[in-house]
Structures are given as C-alpha cells and as structure tokens.
Amino acid sequence: MNNQSKKTQFRSFLLPGIFLMAMAMVVFTHCADPEEEKELTELQQAALRFTEPLPEDAFEEGMVRSEERIELGKMLFYEPRLSKSGIISCNTCHNMSTFGVDQLPVSIGHMWQKGPRNAPTVLNAALHGSQFWDGREPDVESQAIMPILDPLEMAATEDHVLAVLSSMPEYVERFRQAFPDEEEPLVYENVGVAIGAFERILLTYSRFDDFLRGDAGALTEKEKRGLEVYMEVGCQSCHAGPALGGNAFSVFETPAERESGESDPGRFDVTGDPRDMHRFKVPSLLNIAETHPYLHDGSVWSLSETVDIVAMDMLGRELTEEENTHIVAFLEALTGEIPAYALDLPVLPTSTENTPRPQFD
Numbered sequence: 001m002n003n004q005s006k007k008t009q010f011r012s013f014l015l016p017g018i019f020l021m022a023m024a025m026v027v028f029t030h031c032a033d034p035e036e037e038k039e040l041t042e043l044q045q046a047a048l049r050f051t052e053p054l055p056e057d058a059f060e061e062g063m064v065r066s067e068e069r070i071e072l073g074k075m076l077f078y079e080p081r082l083s084k085s086g087i088i089s090c091n092t093c094h095n096m097s098t099f100g101v102d103q104l105p106v107s108i109g110h111m112w113q114k115g116p117r118n119a120p121t122v123l124n125a126a127l128h129g130s131q132f133w134d135g136r137e138p139d140v141e142s143q144a145i146m147p148i149l150d151p152l153e154m155a156a157t158e159d160h161v162l163a164v165l166s167s168m169p170e171y172v173e174r175f176r177q178a179f180p181d182e183e184e185p186l187v188y189e190n191v192g193v194a195i196g197a198f199e200r201i202l203l204t205y206s207r208f209d210d211f212l213r214g215d216a217g218a219l220t221e222k223e224k225r226g227l228e229v230y231m232e233v234g235c236q237s238c239h240a241g242p243a244l245g246g247n248a249f250s251v252f253e254t255p256a257e258r259e260s261g262e263s264d265p266g267r268f269d270v271t272g273d274p275r276d277m278h279r280f281k282v283p284s285l286l287n288i289a290e291t292h293p294y295l296h297d298g299s300v301w302s303l304s305e306t307v308d309i310v311a312m313d314m315l316g317r318e319l320t321e322e323e324n325t326h327i328v329a330f331l332e333a334l335t336g337e338i339p340a341y342a343l344d345l346p347v348l349p350t351s352t353e354n355t356p357r358p359q360f361d
Helices: 003-031 042-047 067-077 140-144 158-166 169-178 188-199 207-212 221-233 255-260 303-315 321-332
Strands: 249-251 279-281
Touching: 042 207, 042 221, 067 169, 067 188, 140 188, 158 169, 158 188, 169 188, 221 321, 303 321
Parallel strands: none
Antiparallel strands: 249 279
8 A cells, every 4th residue: 555545544534533523522512511501490599699609719809819929828827937936837726637727615826825716717718808706807818917926826026927937048039939029028918918828729619519500419408408497597697608607797695605704895896886795707607517616715516506506696596406407417518628739738948047946935
C-alpha cells in the first residue's frame, strides 16, 4: 500500500471517530448543567426564598484574590510565633480539623487565661455581616488582627508581630509578592488582609447546596421533613442567607446565665445602647452538628437541647420530640466539606537569631 492510500485509510478511520467525539461533546455540553432543565420542587422553591447555595468564595468586588495573598494568609493563620508565648495561633481556637472551633466552652489563651465567650467557627465566617458575637468588627480582615493583640488571647503587640515577620526573609518576600503595589507591604494591617483572604475561601459545601441547586434527591426524606419543620417553626426568620445566620442580632440569655444571674451584656458593650443589652449575633447553622458546645457561653453541649432552648426562647415554641428530631436531622445535613487546601499544613519559615523569643509572663 502506498503512502497516499495509507493516508486515505487513516482519514476514513479517524473521521468517524472525530464525528462521534464532536457529537458527544454537543450532548455533554447540552447536559452539563441539568439543573437548568430540572423543575424545582415546592420545597426547594420555599428554601430559596430565605437562602441560596454557597458561592465559589467570599471575595467581594474590588478585593484582590491572589494565590500569593491566600497562601501568606494561610501561613499566618497557622503561625504561633505571632503570639507572645509563641504557642498560640489562629488555628488554636479555630482548629481546621474540628470545623474551625476548639470545641471548648470558652477558649484558653495566654498563660491559661479564659476567654469570655465561646469561639465561633471561622468556616463560612466571611459571609457574615459582622464579626464576633457582639458584631464589633465589620469583616474577617479587621477581625483577624484583634485576637493577636488581646491580652487574654495571643497577648502580642503590633511591634512584636512585625519584629517576628521581618526577622525571617521568607516572610518579607511573601509580603512583597502578596502586596506588589505597596511600597511598605509588611505592615500590621496587611496581616489581617492576608488572613482575611485565606478565610474568604473557607466555605464548606454540603448536600444542602446540591439540594438548592436543583438536586431534590440530595436530602433524605427525613431531612426534607426537617427543612419543612424548620420553616414551619420559623427558624428562617433569623437563620437566613447563604450561611443560615450571621446577619442579624437577637436578645438572648442562656439558661446558665439566667440561673446564675450573671448575663453577658453582649452588643451593649459596643454600642452603649440599652436596646442592645444581651443582644448577640445570630450564629450560622452551617456545620452546626460539628461545632459544639453551643450558645455564646458554650454552656450547652447537645444540639437537640439547643434546638429546644432556642425554639422556646426566640419563637415561643415548645417543640415535640418528633419536631426536634426532624430539625436536628436537617441541621446535620448542613455539615459540609472542609476545603482540603485549608487542612494541608503549611511549612513555616525557620526562626532566625533576630526572631523574638517566647515570653511567658
């Protein structure tokens, strides 16, 4: 067979294959987004009236989203040398391996001091309208730098933090890469900006997101009934939005506070407004089955008990055992996936002779 015949035979063999591949791509493209063709159920439509699927990330318009900034933020999140003792990092109280919390009633800080409130999860926190239980900071960037300076928590100073970071050439270079347009990138404010960039990718997608996107079979029948009860009781009046919370404040005293007669002033400490006495930010319900103990004082360990307490105190509704069971089943379906990137521990730079030494006083 001559070369021309071989080429002709090869083309006759190849062209049908190419045609079939092209047709397959057309079919795949047509079916790639089946959600658009699915008719939503009444329950899905009802849920989408108060919430929506999680976005790809929590970056807002105008924010820089760079790999360099996110990676630096991740390193700083895990960096214990930012603390005075050299042993406490952001991850200490917001442990990635336990869904962004330390699973303690209140966190333990510098020299075994106790914090005043339960540490909320850092996962999905960037979707909240404000930060901390009392809402005193507007975003994760400003929130991130507060515990570092808190004498009860990391007990550092701005000078200490900058001395630590500037003592290691790798950090100096990483700040330069993360903030390329700034003449002096290694400043304290940028520590918060970098950590905030990392936190803005810490979204945990769950089966509930699949349900909201059109997959009616993503939830079990019991979980769907739980969603119905959740709405019937009125939980969505406070726990709404993509994070199912984090955007409203409610006056609330825990059973432990009422029993002791000592209640946290809450947002009143921030505003001085008497109407804000005992007012706290409504927490997100995402991953709630994994972020015990509950309430702002961390005084309740049972999710079922917490559901009963909040239903009675906030909605004046005494739940039946069946209602409670179904709501808890729905809440458990909100457990998502921790981003693998966040769980991959960074290798931190080695201290130099200029790195401040740990202090235990």
